[in-house]
Amino acid sequence: MDIKLENIDVSFGTKWAPIIFLKNLVNANDYFRELLKSADLSLVYGRRYGLVGRNGIGKTTLLKMISSKQLTIPSNISMLSVEQEVEGDDTPIIDSVLESDVKRQNLLGREKSLQDAINSSSTTDNEKIQLSTQLTALYQEIQAAELDKAPAAAASILFGLGFSPEDQRRPTKEFSGGWRMRVALARALFVKPDLLLLDEPTNMLDMKAIYWLENHLQGWPSTIFVVSHDRNFLNMVCTDVIHLHSKRLDQYRGNYDNFSKAMYEKLTQQQREYEAQLQLRQHTQEFIDKFRYNAKRAPMVQSRIKMLERLPVIQAVEHEALVTLKFPDCEQLGPPVLQLDEVAFRYAPDCPFLFEKLCIGSDTQSRICIVGDNGAGKTTLLKLLMGDLEPTKGVRNSNRRLKIGYFAQHHVDQLDMDVSAIEVIAHRFPGKTAEEYRAALGRFGLSGDLALQSVVTLSGGQKSRLAFALLGMMGPNYLIMDEPTNHLDVETVEALGKALNDYSGGVVLVSHDERLIELVCKELWVVKDRTVVVMDGGLPEYKKLVLKQLQMQS
Template sequence: MATCAEILRSEFPEIDGQVFDYVTGVLHSGSADFESVDDLVEAVGELLQEVSGDSKDDAGIRAVCQRMYNTLRLAEPQSQGHNQVLLDAPIQLSKIAENYDCDMKLPGPLKREQSSTVNAKKLEKAEARLKAKQEKRSEKDTLKTSNPLILEEASASQAGSRKESRLESSGKNKSYDVRIENFDVSFGDRVLLAGADVNLAWGRRYGLVGRNGLGKTTLLKMLATRSLRVPAHISLLHVEQEVAGDDTLALQSVLESDSVREDLLRRERELSAQIAAGRAEGSEAAQLAEIYAKLEEIEADKAPARASVILAGLGFTPKMQQQPTREFSGGWRMRLALARALFASTFISDSPALQSQMCVPLLPSEPTNMLDVRAILWLENYLQTWPSTILVVSHNRNFLNAIATDIIHLHSQRLDGYRGDFETFIKSKQERLLNQQREYEAQQQYRQHIQVFIDRFRYNANRASQVQSKLKMLEKLPELKPVDKELEVVMKFPDGFEKFSPPVLQLDEVDFYYEPQHIIFSRLSVSADLESRICVVGENGAGKSTMLKLLLGDLAPVRGIRHAHRNLKIGYFSQHHVEQLDLNVSAVELLARKFPGRPEEEYRHQLGRYGVSGELAMRPVASLSGGQKSRVAFAQMTMPCPNFYILDEPTNHLDMETIEALGRALNSFRGGVILVSHDERFIRLVCRELWVCEAGGVTRVEGGFDQYRALLQEQFRREGFL
């Protein structure tokens, strides 16, 4: 078959050399953009029509383009997927541009060396069309490559109240309560909340609870972004993103979160500079005096001390408080974000003008996930005296018992409020559900009794009026719904039990460091067997995760010996497990890639063991909630049936029901367990042995968690936190 160049020469023997070079260049470089012959006609048809003069009509030009299009398609297999056209000679676009006195964006100077019969404007127009098509395709390909998975976004809608709107616009709404009624929240096509109400009374501390994936964190985002209508005079702080790393010192980063204080200090510096330079016009001194009065009113001079206390409570040493934020890991930057929110929200002024700016309900999402036991206990004590409103998502049962005055339960696309802490909520919910079920059953019996009468005398003329009366009674009865029973979460770790002579896992006289001047462990000796239920606690940075990696064999001791039984199979759950999952595939496909060659039913059954079933198992992992991703990670970890588990903060992001199920699964598992956790209830549920990681070693606490908690409380008293 003739090449495109040969077709052009035969069909247009008088074709201008520059046009020939241009057309063959388009065919060579842009053939992938020609999805049909129409695209090719659009790119070069107008130029070819001009070259042909009157010798070819539109149908003739299209026929030539069809021949060239067929040639390009046939050339594809020979070029291994790349559309190539054999040309008579090399193409130099710079030479083409030199021959036209037009503003073509081609390299090289635009000089006219010889005359040409080509219409330069039409040539430029054709090139522009081709370039636009190529850019559009390139943009589409880039989007597919850089973002292969486009996730749905949450949206909220809310019924408006004219009275509230008038009150808000007039500026007369001085209440610090947050009342949002009759709103919906959706995530794509999935409805999370329908006709829900939220009432947050000023000064109350609310815990938002519910199963994973129902929309708790999404609701916080809707509030924080004001997708739901919140009074304008109430500020909202949502602790979600970690602090950006730069050269700002940690302490200064916290101080800067108080925008009122920062604005006053900035204005004070500007006015002082003007007065010192002699540029003051008279009013500056009065303004400066007013600013000094406001700074004194908000006790600005005490701010560094308050910020330092908050940072110290969250684990920042004096040295760390003077480090740039860029030197901290993601977990410590999250602590900084929490410290900023705590600091910015602590000051409530007697001045109405300042108070309206400082009225800040705190909205942290699972704040205890980033904290060790010591920091959690400090935060509990700190928040118990909190002056404003708190709405917090947490799955830490003891934390909610310590700080919550109210519980908001998200379930069945609605929100139910309860007074009291989490234990009170559990009792109240059970009583409410029991009463609801009793009312429903009583009504069903009453309905059935009336229906029997109606069915018996429906066709009895003497009882017609009574039947009609009974029918009206049925219509007037309120429609009660049965109790929505939440499915029990069940987790089961397959047994890999074999009797090994202890110890099956041991570190003997181990020294370890990343840098010789910073020794993490010195003469560390620990051991575990297949009956061990060991919990490791300690402050962040004490070396808990490092010790787990030494036990795993991922890190080699500098000195000393790691011993592991030859038949030991360890399952490891990392605190950063989400980073190890492929978020662009479904949970089923994830297991299929990790453990190929098994039927799909086996992958589904494995995921079902951890509550990832039905449609959830086929959704992209990226669209799952944090707790659902954790369940996928558990399914992946247990697939090879290990006989020993090392778990690094496994309860992060799990709801309370799943945490309880995880505890039961570990208790019934026939094998060894070593875990790091900061969840007090989970530790009490699972662990028989407590190791405290501190001062370059590990200490076994004989009294368990009670003794460890008492030691921390005593330390707080000595340091003046209590």
């Protein structure tokens, strides 16, 4: 049940489709960008692997190549990848999950066929006896497979991912794409494949569902291979980390923190060995050059030449470029900057109130993080703060010089994919020089050739950086961000946290990323029960509360 892939060569083609690298292709470098070169990958059954690396390095490409079987996995290993949302139709959520177990469906189908045959008027008594014998054996197989426990198991998974018992009976077509992705995840967790492939599973979840998933995966019996930017998730779930860099895959035992420490120690030791060997080579070469034509020293010269030839080649450490993000300086506003006073809101007169008696405020020193269950109204609260929605009751007060910059994930999806990053920013903000556009992109790590690449060739994290650059060009003095960490690598999440702390304006963000909240949050707002509660004790206290709720529910 172990998986071992050796000498993997993978390149990305000019049509942006991953393919196995063809070594005999003429002028291959003109057509492909190498992602992996002679890389090895070992997955031991029962261990949980986190694949990490910088944005655009090829993590999702490698995951898709495994799921599409472009990289050969033994046929006896069942594999599931959570990539696409389930189809929206009239199938109830719970049935959609139950139907994903093919073995269960086959057993139930055989049971129905035997029952129909036994009850048929055309079946003879002897045939009924034979069919009854087959049905008895089938019932034993069904009992051994514990199919009677399947509905409860499916309901438990769905509940953990945020579906109430009432939601589970509703058809899939009534749910948004994000919720149908949760159904896809529930189906994979229910089936329990030998190899579970997950690409950024926390992107679609609120913090309560993330905590449940972390606990659920810790007891996972088979192999997991997950791409995630969420450092806390990687720490809670992973038994091993695979680092994709420099066209190779390096494997480390332990969670992300263990990997980070081990990698630093490994690189430090490698650099010491490299420098020591470099010094030895230089001194030896100086001796060879000095006495090359000295007959008396000829044996010593030959000995040192052979020693140099036998020395193993130690590569210099390839340090990955530091990720730095920087929002432009802005005008600081005097308090109060933005307030909601006694605000109530509902979308229509016949709808229930989503919020009542909201009294919250912020200023340019605010670093506010908003958490809460999906559907509690976090995005609606942001729109009330921005003034995109008018309060049904109460008043929104804002500084007259307030200029809000808003980031939402759909901004990334709406980028023009057929042009370069520099063309996108020039179209949105015409009249500036190429140097100014490059500087704006460079503040968010899109420098050099990245600024000239078509947006379609950028990774999800690089597209988010482009959206950040567009936000910076607006010159806002207040930032409101809705899930800004989706698709960002771990290093960029850290850089975003530092950039938001250094920013001279106010910050309000909705996020499920614990690391970003830890870095930025000075005040935690919890959206629940049609109001906003300021959580004393911040994220640690909120996490305790959620984990206690999950224990009570289980």
